[in-house]
Amino acid sequence: MSRPDPVQQPATALVELQDVTKEYRRGAETVHVLQKLSLEIPHGDFLALMGPSGSGKTTLLNLLGGIDRPTSGNILVEGTDIARYDESELARWRAHNVGFVFQLYHLLPVLSAERNVELPLLLTGLSATDRKRRVQAAMQLANIADRAKHKPAELSGGQEQRVGIARAIVGDPLLLLCDEPTGDLDRKSGDEILDLLQALNREQGKTIVMVTHDPHAAARARRILYMNKGRLSVEPEK
DSSP states (O other): OOOOOOOOOOSSEEEEEEEEEEEEEETTEEEEEEEEEEEEEETTOEEEEEOOTTSSHHHHHHHHTTSSOOSEEEEEETTEEGGGSOHHHHHHHHHHHEEEEOTTOOOOTTSOHHHHHHGGGGGTTOOHHHHHHHHHHHHHHTTOGGGTTOOGGGSOHHHHHHHHHHHHHTTOOSEEEEESTTTTSOHHHHHHHHHHHHHHHHHHOOEEEEEOSOHHHHTTSSEEEEEETTEEESSOOO
């Protein structure tokens, strides 16, 4: 399927990274992962991040989701610098604003699909009735409602990923972060997941950032950026 036609975005960015660096210590060595990276992500964007392993793609995704903190620089989401939050504030912010989709699903095997989808809502203080309503709506959007009572072992890989996406969107997040969402799927199942992500972006207005090694998957996004050695560019390095 071809990339969707570009749409006009609001002038104000949902996410703005300002001179973000990320370093890790490895013994006496300092590892520079991200180097003064600046980026704007408009509301309703679908951004694919490509690049070789170790280029910083997943680190960037973790920073956007408030899982990790920058060494320096600012990460503004709707004008608020989330890097300034303490751990409890950051956990509350993630619960209300970010949905994560992983390559290997990370579903709890002892829980049914609907209970896996409900998990993020347990951090929000919603009533059981409201949680049930949101779970049903998310599973309908992900086209997996007919498997609500099934456990992960009873689902195909594509169905497990649909459950993972339903879990990611159940809290109606501002930002959907996908780390190789089709990396463990065959082409047919992967295309179905990409169809779903496109629909969430185009019809539900979800802002999506997707890390992928697959040019076929990246072509579904509204735009593609390439990472290499902690820097972003609009073209891959030769």
